[in-house]
Amino acid sequence: MAVIRERRLPYQTLTLELPIPTSTIAARPLDCCPPSVLNPPPRPFLSDLDKIKILGHGNSGNVYLVRHRLTGVLYALKTLSANESIRRRQISREIDIHRFADSPTIVRCDDVFSTPSGDIALLLEYMDIGSLESLLHARGRRPFTEAAIAAISRQVLLGLSYLHSHQIVHRDIKPGNLLVNAAGEIKIADFGVSKIIHQSFDTCVSYVGTSAYMSPERFDPESYGGNYDAFAADVWSLGLTVLELRLGHFPLLSPGQRPDWATLMCAICFSEMPEMPDTVSGDFRDFISRCLQKESRKRWTVEQLLAHPFVVNRDQTQSGRAFCELISSFRTTE
Structure with a gap:
């Protein structure tokens, strides 16, 4: 061939x-x-x-x-x-x-x-565990622990840091595009709608990706930060993904709700910050708030998030062990 x-x-x-x-x-x-x-x-x-x-x-x-x-x-x-x-x-x-x-x-x-x-x-x-989406589904959509999510967040942020530092935007970050292996590694996959930003004036405005994880400025750039910033949009998608793992369902809608495009657009652009359980830590709440700022210019960058207390104030070995324990029941053998 x-x-x-x-x-x-x-x-x-x-x-x-x-x-x-x-x-x-x-x-x-x-x-x-x-x-x-x-x-x-x-x-x-x-x-x-x-x-x-x-x-x-x-x-x-x-x-x-x-x-x-x-x-x-x-x-x-x-x-x-x-x-x-x-x-x-x-x-x-x-x-x-x-x-x-x-x-x-x-x-x-x-x-x-x-x-x-x-x-x-x-x-x-081959990532033998599958995606974070399939892992969440296999758990009956029971929420992940914060310790496991801290390990996940750090690994995905390191992947986005690598991509963004080389002027690559993913444009479709979501649980289904973050793959897991039995060693507890999480890797970014599916670059079908990704783009290499060659020039500073390359605004990367193509309407591609998964609507549920699009940032507000994808729908209305003028109201939410001016020119569309694909790097900031990746951060929004990461915030929704992390929050979904903590809640067990898509954060901007009721559990099990299957929306149309208009419902999604309204939820993304006009809904308030999703409610979280009382058991959620202050560091986690702040991490999510930094990701899910409606205005793209107010969102933290990947590098800032890598230094956020939710990521750096946890023992990485313990967080990694928590994630490995979470996936241990779902290892596959061929």
């Missing part, structure tokens, strides 16, 4: 519903390289991959769990339809970001293939 060298992939979609269930590496001397670098495993071909099951469906394709026949290594294979010019540009953008990204906080892409049907397939790192 032909291997695509210089492209990337997308997810072009705008979803109304709430979700339910080659890196740039500096050269170094050979005597500094570990054996895994000097003797890398055989490069997979598409024909060497056996499909095991479907991991997920999307508007643009499916994600499959696959096994490399020669090594037994498990991967996630994401297929994308590239039959429209706009989709080809989005696919190219996603591949570009994956090729550039070199961070343990970003889901790794090991290869890109063209399929016999003309689609594009990304060979991705």
Whole structure:
């Protein structure tokens, strides 16, 4: 199969519903390289991959769990339809970001293939627990503990810090796009609507992503901060995601409510700060308030949030252990 060298992939979609269930590496001397670098495993071909099951469906394709026949290594294979010019540009953008990204906080892409049907397939790192959304669903939407959420927040903020420092905006942060493995690592996935900001005047105003997690300025830029700031929008989406994990349901609506677009827009733009249980700590309340400022200019940056007491005043080892205990019951074996 032909291997695509210089492209990337997308997810072009705008979803109304709430979700339910080659890196740039500096050269170094050979005597500094570990054996895994000097003797890398055989490069997979598409024909060497056996499909095991479907991991997920999307508007643009499916994600499959696959096994490399020669090594037994498990991967996630994401297929994308590239039959429209706009989709080809989005696919190219996603591949570009994956090729550039070199961070343990970003889901790794090991290869890109063209399929016999003309689609594009990304060979991705397999995150065996699934997403934060699927984990919350598997728990019967019982809220996560603050200790576990502190560990989650720190890891996602580190991922966003890496992306933002390289002028990459995700534009679709939500529980379903934050993947988890059995080691307790959380990694940012799905760069289908992401964008690299090349110039300061690039306002990045495309109406893409998941409506429920869009910031107020996506709907009404003039009322909520002037020009749309995609970096601040990622922070809003993170705040909603973290609060959802703490409450067990989407924060701006009643539990189980399935809204239309107008309901979502009104909830995002005009609702007050969601009520929280009395058991929620002051640090957590303040962290959420810094993320969910209606005016984008008042929202804290990712770097400021990384220094917030909710993140830094907790023992990282204990927080990480709390998250690992939370996922331990849902580890999968293949």
